[in-house]
Amino acid sequence: xxxxxxxxxITIIGRPNVGKSTFMNKVIGQxxxxxxxxxxxxxxxxxxxxxxxxxxxxxxxTPGIHKPKHRLGDFMVKIAENTLNEVDAILFMINAEEGxxxxxxxxxxxxxxxxxxxxxxxxxxxxxxxxxxxPLIEFYNEKYDxxxxxxxxxxxxxxxxxxxxxxxxHLPEGPQFYPADQVTDHPERFIISELIRxxxxxxxxxxxxxxxxxxxxxxxxxxxxxxxxxxxxxAERKSQKGIxxxxxxxxxxxxxxxxxxxxxxxxxxxVYLELWVKVQKDWRNKQSQLLEYGFRExxx
Numbered sequence: 001x002x003x004x005x006x007x008x009x010i011t012i013i014g015r016p017n018v019g020k021s022t023f024m025n026k027v028i029g030q031x032x033x034x035x036x037x038x039x040x041x042x043x044x045x046x047x048x049x050x051x052x053x054x055x056x057x058x059x060x061x062t063p064g065i066h067k068p069k070h071r072l073g074d075f076m077v078k079i080a081e082n083t084l085n086e087v088d089a090i091l092f093m094i095n096a097e098e099g100x101x102x103x104x105x106x107x108x109x110x111x112x113x114x115x116x117x118x119x120x121x122x123x124x125x126x127x128x129x130x131x132x133x134x135p136l137i138e139f140y141n142e143k144y145d146x147x148x149x150x151x152x153x154x155x156x157x158x159x160x161x162x163x164x165x166x167x168x169x170h171l172p173e174g175p176q177f178y179p180a181d182q183v184t185d186h187p188e189r190f191i192i193s194e195l196i197r198x199x200x201x202x203x204x205x206x207x208x209x210x211x212x213x214x215x216x217x218x219x220x221x222x223x224x225x226x227x228x229x230x231x232x233x234x235a236e237r238k239s240q241k242g243i244x245x246x247x248x249x250x251x252x253x254x255x256x257x258x259x260x261x262x263x264x265x266x267x268x269x270x271v272y273l274e275l276w277v278k279v280q281k282d283w284r285n286k287q288s289q290l291l292e293y294g295f296r297e298x299x300x
Contacts, residue, residue: 007056008088008171012121015103018095019123023154024048024061027164028183051180055168058177060087084110089147089170090118096151097127099136108144117147117170121163126153189216191266196231196259196275203255204243211236212244226270229263233277244277252277 012020028048050057084090092111094104111118120140125133137149148166152159184191193214200212218230233255235241245252252275260273 004173005054005056005176006168006171007058007174007177009058009060009086010089010091010167011060011084011087012091012093013084013107014093015095015101015107018093018098019154020061020093023093023121023123023152023160024059026154026157026160027057027059048184049178049182050164051176051178051182052168055171056176056178057164057167057171084114085116087116088172089116089167090114091121092118092146093121093123094140096122096124096133096136100139104140105143111144118144119163119166120144120146120149122149122151123154125151125158126156188267189219192216192219192229192263193231195262195266196233196255196273198262199255199258200233200244203251203258211240221269224270226272227267228272228274230274233275234280235277236279236281238279241277241279 012023014020025048027050029050048059048061050059090111092107094100120137122133122137122140133151137151140146141149147170150159150163150166152163154160193216196214197212200214213234215232215234216229217232218228220228222228233244233252235244243251244255246254256273256275260271263273264271
């Protein structure tokens with residue numbers, strides 16, 4: 001290993017739905033953070049690890065910073081804000097297509113209190129004409145003294161390697177914190193629950209928004225090397241339960257089918273996935289339910 005090995009922690013912040021999870025998955029090379037066109041998809045602090053010959057990047061994909069509407073929202077914003085002074089660099093990601101919004105100023109006000117370098121990452125440049133980029137960059141440059149402003153397309157990979165090179169030049173010399181083949185610090189159980197939740201968000205669209213959680217009840221490996229997984233989808237209302245199950249169980253079957261493909265790709269094994277739906281009224285505002293479903297502030 002290079003004696004000048006560099007390593008560091010980089011947090012990715014931004015308004016909901018700017019492409020933070022897409023960027024994380026592109027950089028890591030596999031899906032560890034779920035993606036959806038619905039805002040506030042990420043709920044926990046997802047840690048992704050990229051190891052190169054001379055450096056290790058530990059990325060923290062935080063929930064989008066937004067005005068909370070319930071206790072779960074408070075939890076999500078607190079996680080995002082707590083990372084700002086604990087890292088070696090901050091990527092403030094914006095959506096080139098949407099431009100400036102009030103939520104950006106909310107974040108910039110908090111960045112005024114941080115000590116480390118802050119990079120502005122202008123994502124989704126594939127969605128806008130190049131002539132629209134320069135005025136946008138100039139506008140943000142007047143709002144905050146960024147270390148550097150880097151336009152990218154996380155989806156297509158445009159300029160992502162350049163961003164990594166710039167980041168590497170700012171990382172301190174340090175140890176390799178994780179084995180070279182490790183891509184996240186989250187246990188498989190967490191990633192599996194997130195993959196299932198992603199399919200719920202995708203297939204139910206607006207009918208069942210962010211009022212669901214997924215709890216893995218059991219994972220066991222059987223003699224055939226197949227993996228048997230049982231998971232509960234938690235809804236807030238009985239009407240949502242009906243939507244999640246669907247006519248003659250069709251929606252639940254489709255959720256399971258789509259999730260199983262991603263879980264098999266993650267685990268490299270045949271997977272049998274059994275899903276069911278539970279109703280826990282107003283769980284996002286109940287501390288006991290938040291703790292039971294894994295939302296623990298003391299871990300962040």
